[in-house]
Amino acid sequence: MDFNLALRKNEPAKPDDDATAKKKNEYERWVKANRMALLAYLDSIEAKFKESEKVETGTLMNTFITTKYLGGDVREHILSMFDAAAKLNALNIKIDDPFLVHLTLNSLSPEYSQLKSTYIAQKQKWDLNELIAICVHEEKNIRQDKGKKQVNAV
Template structure:
C-alpha cells in the first residue's frame, strides 16, 4: 500500500501540465501516503499531546514537532526527578531498603533520560536522606 512512502521518500515535485504521467502518479501516490500516514499518526497520539503540536501538512514535519515536544518534556521530567531525588527523606513509613530501592529507581529513570548519577553521588543522597537515628550507620 506504500503507506510509509511519505515517511521515507522525499516529496516529489508538484506536477505541472508538462509533467509526465509517471511524475503525476508518483506525486499522487506520495500525497496519498502523506495524508493517510498523518491521519493514522494523529489518531494514535493522545489528545493531550496532540493539542501541544502545531498543525502540519506533511507527516515528516508532524513527526519532527512530536520529537521536539518530547525533548522539552524529557527536560522537565529530568528536573522533576532530580528535585524528587535530592529532596527525599526517609520518614519510617517504609523500610530503609524500600526507601533505597525507590531512590535507585529514580536514578534508573534519570539514566534512561541520559543523566548519569554516579554511585558515590547516589550513596551521598541516600545517607543524607536518612534520619538521625541512622547516625551510626552514616558514620560507618
C-alpha cells in the same frame, strides 16, 4: 497522502484467493493507508500527553535531592531513590553509583547516623546491593532497640 484513502473510504471486503490483482492491490493499499492513519493518530495523541523532558528532569531532580526517609520500610525508600536515579539516567542525567550511595545515606533519618559514620570511616565503598542489605540489617537493629526500650519503660 495515502492515509487519506483510509479516512475517505470504508474498508473494502477482504478479497478471496481467486480475486483479481486489482482487487487485492486495492485492499492492500487500504490496509496500508489505515495503518499509516492509525500511526499518525497515535503520534498526535502521544504528542499531546508527552511531558516536557525539562519539566520531567526538574521534577525528578527535586524528588531525588529532597527525598528524606521518614520511617517505614527502608528498602522501599532506597529503591525509590534508585528508581529516580534510573529515570534521570534515562533522561541523560548521569547519576553514578557512588553518588547515589552517598545521597541515599544522607537521606536517612538520624537513627542511621552510626551507619553513616561507619561508611565514611571505611576505605571500601558499598555498591547498591550492599547498601540495601546493610540498611535493612540496621533497620532491624533499630526496631529491636526500640522494642527493648519500650519493654524497659513499662
